[in-house]
C-alpha cells in the first residue's frame with residue numbers, strides 16, 4: 001500500500017439539534033493514487049464523512065490529515081483549493097461560460113489568464129469535448145452527460161492531488177453513466193489522483209473502487225477492503241446482506257474458468273465403433289457424448305438414440321453451442337450453460353480444442369472455493385437457477 | 398375634450414418641468430432605496446433574526462400613511478426635513494425599501510444550494526460567493542423588486558407636493574385648490590395622465606434593464 005494521502009482520525013460529527021452522531025469515531029487511511037469508495041445504505045453518513053474531508057461540514061471532533069499535514073483547523077478556503085470537489089447535482093455556475101466554470105479554482109489561485117486558457121482547452125480535450133465548440137457555451141446549452149464531464153474537469157482544473165466525488169454519476173441514465181464511469185477510469189489510469197468516491201450502488205463501488213469501505217449507520221466501517229475480498233470474504237452478515245442478492249453472481253465475475261477444476265466429459269471420434277461408443281455412454285454418468293473432430297474440436301452432442309442409427313455421426317445429435325475459454329469468467333460460463341440445452345459449457349483452448357467442461361457441479365465447487373458463507377449463498381441461488389434450466393429444457397425438448 | 402388639448406398646448410413648458418421634477422425625486426429616491434435596500438438584504442439574508450428585523454422594519458415604514466410621513470419630514474432638521482425635493486426623496490427612499498429588501502433576501506436565498514455548495518467546496522470565500530455567484534444569480538429577482546419599488550414611488554411622489562416637492566403632484570394640488578374653475582379639471586386630468594405615462598415608461602425601462610443586465614446563461 002502506498003503512503004496515505006488522506007488520514008482521518010476518530011472523526012465525529014454531531015449535527016446541531018441531534019443527539020446521535022451522524023458519523024462516529026471514524027478512522028481511515030486513503031492511500032495515494034487510489035479510488036476509495038464509501039458505500040452504504042442511505043443515511044449511514046457517507047456524504048457527511050466525505051464533506052468533512054474538505055470541511056464543507058466541520059467535524060465535531062477528530063482530526064484530518066492531508067499529505068501528512070494536519071488540516072483540521074487550517075484556513076478552509078485554502079484547503080478546499082487543494083481538493084477537487086464533484087457533487088451529484090454538479091452545481092455548475094449557470095451564469096458563467098464553460099471556460100469560466102472550469103477556470104474557477106485557477107482564478108482563485110491567481111493563475112495568469114493565458115495559462116488558464118491553455119488549461120481549459122487541455123481539460124476539454126481530455127474528456128473529448130471540442131474546446132472551440134464548448135468553451136464559450138453556458139451550462140444549460142449542454143447535455144446531462146456533458147455537464148457531468150465539465151463538473152469533473154472543473155474539479156481537476158488546478159490539478160489537485162485529491163478529489164472528492166459524491167455520487168458523481170448518480171443522476172444520469174444508465175447508458176451514459178456506464179460510459180462516464182469507463183471514461184473516468186481511463187482518465188484515472190493516467191492522472192492517478194487520490195479519490196474518495198461516494199455511492200450507494202454496490203455495483204458501482206465494485207467497478208470503480210480500488211478499495212471499498214462498506215459503512216454501517218454512523219459511518220461505522222463494516223469492511224474496508226478490495227472488491228475481491230469484500231465479495232469473497234464478507235466480514236459480517238451486514239456486508240453480505242449489503243452486497244446483496246447479486247453477490248454470488250458478482251463473485252462469478254472475479255474467477256476465471258482457467259482457475260477451476262474442469263469436468264471431464266466422455267468424448268467420441270467419428271471413426272469409433274458404435275458399440276464402443278454405446279458402452280462408453282452406458283458407463284458414463286452423463287446422458288450425451290461429446291463428438292470431437294480430427295483436430296479435437298467439439299462438434300456435436302450425441303445421445304443414446306443417435307448411436308442406434310447408422311447415419312454419419314457428424315449429421316446426428318445436436319450442434320455444440322456455448323463454447324468458452326480459460327479466460328472466460330465463471331459468470332460467462334454460467335451464461336453459456338443457461339443457454340445450452342444440457343446445462344454445460346464446453347471449454348476450449350486457443351486452437352479451439354476441447355479441454356474440459358463446466359457444469360453446475362463445477363460452478364458450485366468454484367463458488368465454494370470463493371468463500372465459506374458466500375459459497376452457501378451461491379449454492380442456494382444456483383440451485384434455483386438449476387431448476388429454471390430444467391424447466392426450460394422441458395419446454396424446449 | 399377641447400379644454401384638455403387647450404390646456405396641454407398652452408402649459409407644455411410647465412408640464413415638462415413637472416415631468417422633470419417627478420423624474421428627479423423618483424430617480425434619486427430609487428437610487429437611495431436600492432443602495433440601502435440591497436445592502437440590508439445582503440447583510441441579513443442568512444440570519445433568520447436579522448432577516449425578520451429588516452423585513453418587518455421596511456414593512457412597517459410602508460404602512461405609515463404617506464401624508465403623515467411627509468408631515469413628519471417637514472418637522473425634521475434641514476438635510477432631510479423642511480420643504481422641497483429633499484424630504485420627498487428621503488420619504489420615497491424609505492417607502493421603496495420593502496420590495497427591494499424582500500426581493501434581495503428572497504433572490505439570494507433562492508439560489509440553488511448545490512451551486513452555492515460547489516462554490517464553497519472549491520474554496521470561494523464568503524464575499525466571492527456573494528458577489529460572483531449568489532448576487533448575479535439573484536439579480537433578476539432583485540431588479541424586479543427595484544421596478545416594483547419605482548412604480549410605488551411614481552404614485553407616492555405626487556403626495557410629496559404637500560411639502561412642496563416637485564412633480565405632477567403640484568398640478569393636482571393646484572387643481573384641487575381651484576376646483577370649479579374652468580382649467581381645474583383639465584389640469585387634474587393632465588397631471589394624472591402624466592403620472593400614468595411616467596409609470597408606464599419607467600416600467601418599460603426596467604423590463605429592458607432586467608433583460609440586458611441578466612447574465613446570458615440565465616436569461617429567460
Ligand SMILES: Nc1ncnc2c1ncn2[C@@H]1O[C@H](COP(=O)(O)OP(=O)(O)OP(=O)(O)O)[C@@H](O)[C@H]1O
Pocket residue numbers: 015016018022040041042043044045046047048049200
Ligand atoms: N444538516 C443536517 N442536520 C441534521 N442531520 C443531518 C444533516 N445532514 C445529514 N443529517 C443526518 O445525518 C445522517 C447521515 O447523513 P448523510 O447525508 O451523511 O447520509 P448518506 O450516507 O450520504 O445518505 P444518502 O445515501 O441518502 O445520501 C442522516 O441520518 C441524516 O439525516
Ligand SMILES: [Mg+2]
Pocket residue numbers: 046047048
Ligand atoms: Mg449522500
